[in-house]
Amino acid sequence: MEEQKHFKHPSFYPGDAPETEHPFSLYISVWILLFVLSAFSYAVDLAEIQGYLRWFLVTVFAFLKAGLVVGVFMHMAWERMAFLYAIMLPPLFLLALIGILAVDGAFVYYIRDLFMPLVGE
Amino acid sequence: MAVRLTTIEPWPPTSEVFALHVGGADVPLLLIAIMTFILISSSGTMAMAVTSGYKKERKKTAFLILLTALGGVAFVGMQMFEWSKLIFEEGIRPWGNPFGAAQFGGFFFMITGFHGLHVSIGVVYLTIVAKRVWEGRYDKLNDYQMVEVAGLYWHFVDLVWIFIFAFFYLW
Numbered sequence: 001m002e003e004q005k006h007f008k009h010p011s012f013y014p015g016d017a018p019e020t021e022h023p024f025s026l027y028i029s030v031w032i033l034l035f036v037l038s039a040f041s042y043a044v045d046l047a048e049i050q051g052y053l054r055w056f057l058v059t060v061f062a063f064l065k066a067g068l069v070v071g072v073f074m075h076m077a078w079e080r081m082a083f084l085y086a087i088m089l090p091p092l093f094l095l096a097l098i099g100i101l102a103v104d105g106a107f108v109y110y111i112r113d114l115f116m117p118l119v120g121e
Numbered sequence: 122m123a124v125r126l127t128t129i130e131p132w133p134p135t136s137e138v139f140a141l142h143v144g145g146a147d148v149p150l151l152l153i154a155i156m157t158f159i160l161i162s163s164s165g166t167m168a169m170a171v172t173s174g175y176k177k178e179r180k181k182t183a184f185l186i187l188l189t190a191l192g193g194v195a196f197v198g199m200q201m202f203e204w205s206k207l208i209f210e211e212g213i214r215p216w217g218n219p220f221g222a223a224q225f226g227g228f229f230f231m232i233t234g235f236h237g238l239h240v241s242i243g244v245v246y247l248t249i250v251a252k253r254v255w256e257g258r259y260d261k262l263n264d265y266q267m268v269e270v271a272g273l274y275w276h277f278v279d280l281v282w283i284f285i286f287a288f289f290y291l292w
Contacts, residue, residue: 024169031165038161038286042154045291055292062287066280073168073276075269 022072030072037065150290156199157286160240163192164279167247171272174265179257182268186251189275193244200237204230232289239278247271 041061044054071077076084170185207213207229215230217223250271259265 022172024172027165027168027172030168031161034161034165035158038154038157041287041291042150042157045150058287058291062283065283069164069276069280069283073164073279074273 026072030068034065034068037061037068152199152203153286153290156196156203157282159192159196159199160279160282163189163196164276166192167272167275171269174254174259174268177260177265179254179260182265183251183255186247186254186268186271190244190247190251193240193247193275197237197240197244200233200240204233228289232285236278236281236285239281243275243278246274 038061041058044057044061049057076087166185167189170182170189173182173185212219213226213229215227218226250267253259254265254268259267
């Protein structure tokens, strides 16, 4: 009799099983790494770094942390490639949209500044 | 973001608005930093809960999930403190504030409000899952997958906070 195939964790299908058990030490080291990265982002603020360097550093630390959380805590690193693409591609398109909006936003800002500067300035 | 970019009025200085007054000096973003550490820690305990779940360690799993939920409660509690401070003492409203661009309040309350709501829902969700683990429901099923599903929810809430912390508070 064939086993009923309702949705189960991949580990139920022998031969195609991603690893599901990791030592606590892995999570604790990721945890510490997340702490350190958060501290770095916070340090960027404390050091009063401004402008492009600030945005660059904050963004880099945020994406590193996101990668750790998604990859290790959410076990994405042990999933098959097709699943990885299915999850990661849509946010990339969103990112492109945000980029386009940023360009447009800069243009709108320029127009506004040109035609309706702040009252009383 | 387009809205924020297009305002001509200066954006309020988040670093100062969210400062905590500690020992006679303003420490910028202190509460937010603590909240971040708490949420990250709760994500850590959740990841350990999922691992314990796969090992079918019933009590340990339930305990770790409950610890995660407690982290969530602490987070929401601090957020309540933050909101009341901003509303009652700083006079920040969704339609305006004394520091700069009027859009700031709307952004802040909507973004952190929705995130806080999801954390609160997560706390209830995790408490229910912890109760079920404790009662041995997943032992009977011989399947701790529900713990992993709850974990995915919680990690995603943490993920969203990472981006809020970076792009709203620090940007």
